[in-house]
Amino acid sequence: MDPVLALVTGITLLTVVGIAFGGTFMLRVVSGGQPANALQKTMFRAGHAHAGVLVTLGLVVALLTQAAGVGDAWSIAGSVLVLSAAIFVPAGFFLSVLGTDPAGPNGWIRSVWIGFGVLVTGLVVSGIATIAAAVAAL
Numbered sequence: 001m002d003p004v005l006a007l008v009t010g011i012t013l014l015t016v017v018g019i020a021f022g023g024t025f026m027l028r029v030v031s032g033g034q035p036a037n038a039l040q041k042t043m044f045r046a047g048h049a050h051a052g053v054l055v056t057l058g059l060v061v062a063l064l065t066q067a068a069g070v071g072d073a074w075s076i077a078g079s080v081l082v083l084s085a086a087i088f089v090p091a092g093f094f095l096s097v098l099g100t101d102p103a104g105p106n107g108w109i110r111s112v113w114i115g116f117g118v119l120v121t122g123l124v125v126s127g128i129a130t131i132a133a134a135v136a137a138l
Contacts, residue, residue: 001062002072005079009062012055012083019051040097043105047093054086054119061126069137074129081122088115 001009026048028034029041036044061082065075092111 001066002076005062005066005072005076008076008080008083009059012059012086016052016055019048019055022048022051037101039102039104043093043097047090050093051086051090054082054089058083058086058122061122065126065130065133068130069133070126070129071133074125078122078126078129081118081125083122085115085119085122088112088118091115 025034026044029036029044058079062075062079065078070078088111092109092113092115095108095111096105098106098108
C-alpha cells in the first residue's frame with residue numbers, strides 16, 4: 001500500500017474511536033439523559049450512522065483500489081474523497097441542529113449535500129480507476 005494511503009487509513013482507523021464515543025452520546029440522547037427534541041434526535045442518529053458507514057466505505061475503497069492495482073494517485077484521490085464525505089455528511093447532520101429546541105436545520109445542512117457530492121465524485125473516480133486497472137490487466 002502506498003505510504004500516503006497507509007497514513008490516511010491509519011488516521012481514519014483512529015477516528016473510529018471518536019465515532020464509538022459518539023455512540024455513547026447517542027445512548028444518552030435516546031435514553032433522555034441528553035436533552036434533544038425530535039428533530040435533533042433524528043439528525044443525530046443520521047449523523048452517527050453516516051459517520052460509521054462512510055468511514056467503513058472509505059476504508060473498503062482504499063483496500064479495493066489497491067488490491068485491483070489502481071495507480072497510487074487515483075487510489076488516494078478516490079479514497080480521500082470518500083473519507084472526506086465521512087466528515088462533511090455527519091458534520092452537516094450534527095451542526096445543523098445545534099442549540100436549544102431548533103425548529104429546523106440551519107445553514108450547516110449544506111454540508112450534507114457537499115458531502116454527498118464529494119462521495120459520488122470519490123466513488124466515480126474509484127470505480128472508473130478500478131475498471132481501467134482491470135482492463136489493463138486483461
